[in-house]
Amino acid sequence: MKAKKYFLRLFLVILGYSLTCSAFTAQASSEELTAEEQLLKGIHSISSHKLFAYVKELAAEKYAGRLTGTKEYNTCVDWIASLLKKWGIAPAGNNGTYVQAFPNPYTLVFEGCEVYIHLPYQDSVIKKRYQYEDDFIPGSTSGSGEATAKVIYVGYGITAPELGYDDYKGVDVKGKIVLMEREAPVSPNDDQELFMKWRPYSFHQYKLENAVAHGAKGMLYNYGPIANPNNSYREDFIYSHVGKVVVSDVFSGTGYEHQAVVEKIKETLAPNSFSTGKVFTIKNHTEHHPDGIGYNVLGLLEGSDPKLKDEVIVFGGHLDHLGRCYELMPGANDNASGVSVILGVAEAMADRDLKPRRSVLFLFFGAEEQGVVGSEYYLEHPSFPLEKTVAFINLDGVGCGDKLRALAAKNYPALWRFIDKANQKFIHRMIEATHFANLARPRLDAARFMWKGIPTISFSASGAPSYYHITKDNIDTITPEILEDLAQLLFVALLHMANQDSVDFR
Numbered sequence: 001m002k003a004k005k006y007f008l009r010l011f012l013v014i015l016g017y018s019l020t021c022s023a024f025t026a027q028a029s030s031e032e033l034t035a036e037e038q039l040l041k042g043i044h045s046i047s048s049h050k051l052f053a054y055v056k057e058l059a060a061e062k063y064a065g066r067l068t069g070t071k072e073y074n075t076c077v078d079w080i081a082s083l084l085k086k087w088g089i090a091p092a093g094n095n096g097t098y099v100q101a102f103p104n105p106y107t108l109v110f111e112g113c114e115v116y117i118h119l120p121y122q123d124s125v126i127k128k129r130y131q132y133e134d135d136f137i138p139g140s141t142s143g144s145g146e147a148t149a150k151v152i153y154v155g156y157g158i159t160a161p162e163l164g165y166d167d168y169k170g171v172d173v174k175g176k177i178v179l180m181e182r183e184a185p186v187s188p189n190d191d192q193e194l195f196m197k198w199r200p201y202s203f204h205q206y207k208l209e210n211a212v213a214h215g216a217k218g219m220l221y222n223y224g225p226i227a228n229p230n231n232s233y234r235e236d237f238i239y240s241h242v243g244k245v246v247v248s249d250v251f252s253g254t255g256y257e258h259q260a261v262v263e264k265i266k267e268t269l270a271p272n273s274f275s276t277g278k279v280f281t282i283k284n285h286t287e288h289h290p291d292g293i294g295y296n297v298l299g300l301l302e303g304s305d306p307k308l309k310d311e312v313i314v315f316g317g318h319l320d321h322l323g324r325c326y327e328l329m330p331g332a333n334d335n336a337s338g339v340s341v342i343l344g345v346a347e348a349m350a351d352r353d354l355k356p357r358r359s360v361l362f363l364f365f366g367a368e369e370q371g372v373v374g375s376e377y378y379l380e381h382p383s384f385p386l387e388k389t390v391a392f393i394n395l396d397g398v399g400c401g402d403k404l405r406a407l408a409a410k411n412y413p414a415l416w417r418f419i420d421k422a423n424q425k426f427i428h429r430m431i432e433a434t435h436f437a438n439l440a441r442p443r444l445d446a447a448r449f450m451w452k453g454i455p456t457i458s459f460s461a462s463g464a465p466s467y468y469h470i471t472k473d474n475i476d477t478i479t480p481e482i483l484e485d486l487a488q489l490l491f492v493a494l495l496h497m498a499n500q501d502s503v504d505f506r
């Protein structure tokens, strides 16, 4: 790493010197730079402190956690568009703007959310209140109000007649609170073929709707506790995401041990639901906005080659995060980090003298966190025909650690080669290239593109603690150097890709 920086610096000292000298004799012009010199100039224009400052800006209080639909998210969209404009990157959204709008209901979560258990004590009842974030995080799309009821354990909350499986058989959940596991008892890692049968039942939305259909009025969802705004909204259904402490209190004294029950369901694929006898209160303060509007931000660097400019490389990542739930969720790693790297590359690529031959579309998605909606909408309404989209590079969570992971690199070896080559020549980071089976829910914008047959690689970082969907995903966890290396790497790789006579990664 040190050697790379040293040579870069040396090169720029010499470059600077020669430009200063030539200024005396002729007009110093960057047109005198060779392609290699242009490339190095671009690499060096990307700095860790600039990228770190972008993350800091995006994670700041003023954007309120960038929940798509909110006015703070829209302010953030305007800021991104203003940068693209400043760099001379053309608008590629609706009607000559930088944005593409799509319907996006959203729910705000306010202070005053609680979870507590009612414990009989002598002749009265005491309330044991749980800790926000350690023990529970309110459901991001919960109804507003309070549910107090007995808790029924319903395993995975699945009713699948064709699989001979019903978690609600033999228990009455009408007017009750259900305690439910996430996912399905079969995982795609264990048995892909079997998982595909269970897949429709693994979605949060299905599980919530099925609880509502069975008459439950609330849910303790064994999920983290982390925030996640991609569930259904039902006005009268109050739910919270809970962790170990709450689950163990619900199971305490029932004669069942939680882990053993879950293992048994997975092993036998037979439900194990029961009334726990515990009484809980879930109290949430939320406000639902069914008519919310989401935005993607799109900026186009049109190719300089009259023919190749009809082909596009899409470089993107999601701009949104979780908003407040009810504390601020800054989303520094998820995905302010990715956005900062895209901005860094966009600015470097927009250098007037660089003129990539193919077009490059910089794409910032909305509502990834609300069901990977923005990228889905883009693919239904693309700025370029999808068959002319030669590749998609996605970034999600690239800010924590010293290693990189290139998801789906093994699915698209020809695309991966460009990036690997750039890494070996300039950056020298550890990059783990993986295969992506992509069977479960779409959890990444990259999945949407792959399902449309577009060669895709999605980057994330690893090697340091990162905090997923909680308040601690803040600026303090960000490693500035990994942002710089990834931006420089992708600047080189994208430029090479854009300038090839022909590419076919499919």
Ligand SMILES: [Zn+2]
Residues within 6 Å of the ligand: 334, 369, 469
């Ligand atoms: Zn996320």
